Amino acid sequence: MTARPAEAASTTTPAPLLRIERITKSFGNVDALRDIDFTIGRGEFFSLLGASGCGKTTLLRILAGIEQPTTGRLVIDGQDMAGVPANRRPTNMVFQSYAIFPHLNVEENIGYGLKNLKLGKEETARRIEEALALVKLDGFAKRNSHALSGGQRQRVALARALVMRPKVLLLDEPLSALDKKLREEMQLELRAMQRTLGITFVFVTHDQEEAMTLSDRIAIVSAGRILQIGSPQDLYERPAGREVAEFLGSMNLLPVTVSGPASVDAGPLGPLSAPVKGLPDGTPAQLALRPERLSLVEGEGPAGNRLSGAVAEAVYLGDRIHYLVDIPGLARPLRVVAPNSVAPVLALGSPVAVTWPDEAGLVLGD
Amino acid sequence: MVEVADTAVRAGLSGPRHPADPARRREARAGYGLMSPALLLMVAVLALPLAALIVLSFWTQSGFTLDRTFTLANYWRLIAPSDREVEWMGLTFRLAYPVPAILIIKSLVMSLTATVAVILLAYPMAYFLAFRVHRNKAAWIILLTVPFWTSYLLRVFSWKVVLGYNGAINSGLMSLGIIDAPLEFLLYNPAAVTITLAHSWVSFIVLPIYVSLEKIDRSMLEAASDLGDSKWKRFRRITLPLSMPGTISAALLVFIPTVGDYVTPELVGGPGGTMIGSLVQQLFTKQNNAPLGAAVSLVMMLIIGAMVLIFLTLIGYWRMRARRAA
């Protein structure tokens, strides 16, 4: 696992707006963040993805200036943020709880920060109106904040931050409190909004699907470290390690030993072909196989990468079928996702072969 | 009140953290800065006076002259033995000056009795409020709290009106023809003091107990029933232990201040119902021996503190053993 992930792999790296340089954060003896170092480009939709407690929210709060890093430097648009308090940073945040001020109505909530900009009455009113329109809350200006639904609160929080025209908008799991349908709707809106406004978004989430839907690039955070940064496709197709591979989507992992530039030895299962990059012969490794890249064939099947076994479980999901296939010599059954075709669902216990093209396999060092 | 008990409990929790981080240090400075007016006030009006009281207790007074040489004479006086035996409630005291010892023991017993009575009275009420009242809870809570905030002096005085020789009970029973002459045993005795103390504090204690009951997750009770507990068993195994910490801190908030109570024994105690607070007052005024009075107050506080500590240690020990047994 690399502390400074190679960013060259990603296709587009826009001019950096945020430079996060070797930031660490400890709470007492606990290291919440360790040696975080990367940049975020201007106009990028950037997500921090990780399980709860991994440090992603802490990093976001450091960007906002609510928390101070223990060591390291943060530069936003060329300006060092050391000693710049939260109220003087060109960032604004959408809080997970939304933090709608309960004693103010919608309009006053949105205008809260504008008062500090001293724009004059007309400009303030104009901006509030614009913001209300942007989040589709026209006509809600005088609404009492207690009388808002969850989705509306989320929109007010968004408008309140956007109306400040921040260089960077920070979003702390803003959709996690919404139900599934509303969440999907908001995802599309957020993405469209970000494209139109061209503002850099830094988005914290634990939901990989959400991160993949929204982001230009994603940083995978685990235990206070960044495991890998890249576009959704990069991360899915070319995970830098086992943890990332298992984190994004579903992945079968087979213990193997590297035996050549394009082959591995899977012990009792025999030799298998897969492209090997940068691992010398004899290295213990994992052969990673996405379930949807595997095919099931009844009986023996063609030559090539092939493992024989029996269907242990079949789950019919309409558009696809999930199989678990017991392979003699493998501790865990292989997961296989088959598209639903006219062929009937295989019966439990049917003898099958699991096959895949060489390039579907990914050899990951331990 | 809930908040008071809660905040008092909080004070005992959470230890120091993060000393090294500069951001933490800044936060600590700001925190102490914000607290400093209150802390300074507490030092000036509570800590320094208590320190002065301690200093004074090591001096001596005879007549109008104060002797400022350091001495333990006042403390010695409280425990100095003598051949003369004094009997009180079946206890024999061989002390030259047994009054403080007797009064301290008496105060502790009376206040302990009152505390137990308060808990026994308040717990069912709090239980009713937490589990049986579903509507107008706020109104109930206000109804139960209001008496505590009304004048302590008047609440105590009202018992004099109720229990007095010419009081409500006596005149009421006489006018109903149940008794011919006033009952004299109602007022001016330790029982009257204990009843009055219990009455004065019971409205303070319902709320903290109620809160500790209210905090119990209802699904835990459902789980206990689901696992076969009867109602009573469930109360004993789930409700009671979970409400214990709140109840205990509530009990301490009654016990500690009542030992040194002054108003109640003065008004309804009579000669038989005096407590240690009255002695302190007399030493400072009529008997003009402030240093001895200081020593008596400090010894009283020390004994209360020691009792509370022993009690809490015992509970900690008992809980630890219960956990190990489980």
Added chain:
Amino acid sequence: MTGGWGFKTYAILFIAFIYGPVLMLPLFSVNDSNFATFPLAGFTLRHYADLWTQRPILEALGNSVRIAAGVSVLATVVAMPAAIAVTRFRFAGKAPALAFMMLPLVVPSIVMAVALLVIVLRFLGIPLSLWTVAAGHVVVCLPFCLSVLVSRLEGFDASLEEASRDLGCAPMQTFWRLTFPLALPGIISSLLLGFIISFDEFVIAFFLTGTENTLPVYLYSQLRFPNSLPGTLALGSLILIASTLLVVLAEVIRRRGVTSDNPGDI
């Protein structure tokens, strides 16, 4: 529900127990007799009318109100920043500092009274006055004011203040635009409670007052004179009614604030 009636009966008896004795005061205060005895002799308000002719009562009332007003303001002003420190800051030594501020709850007031008496008279040589009473009262009120404010500040999410900072407000602006208005019900209730506690406090006032009386001290001096009983009952009833009104007001304000300002329950 089994035992429902048992509990209800108990609750009614409980309420009767805590209110019964106290209600004797207003009852006998309108009784046309010089003794607090049954049977009742008839309704009269003359005991109340007599109160207004007695200068000492009016003077004591004035003293008590002035002390209570000053004490409640000072205690609240001092407790507010402390409550912010308790709820919003993490630092070493916070718990002991908080415990220290809650100490007056567990120090018997007679000990506090004599300790103040000693330092004021013997160490500082200041004559006793209403000022010394007020000093004692501030300390007695502090734990209560602090508790009310702490629980109020805990009632709303700390991320509100972070949001305010994030939207460009410096700490002082955040206080005035956000914390203060949100804490206002707690502040008012702290002021009212401080006022009541000081107004009703007897022991410290009894020890620390000079030549001037507070109302409870005056009342106490009258308790031992049987022939002033009717006046005492009337005065006591008035005090009870006044403090009951204030407490109910304080509670209602605080509770209404709490329920309407919790955005969590959408």
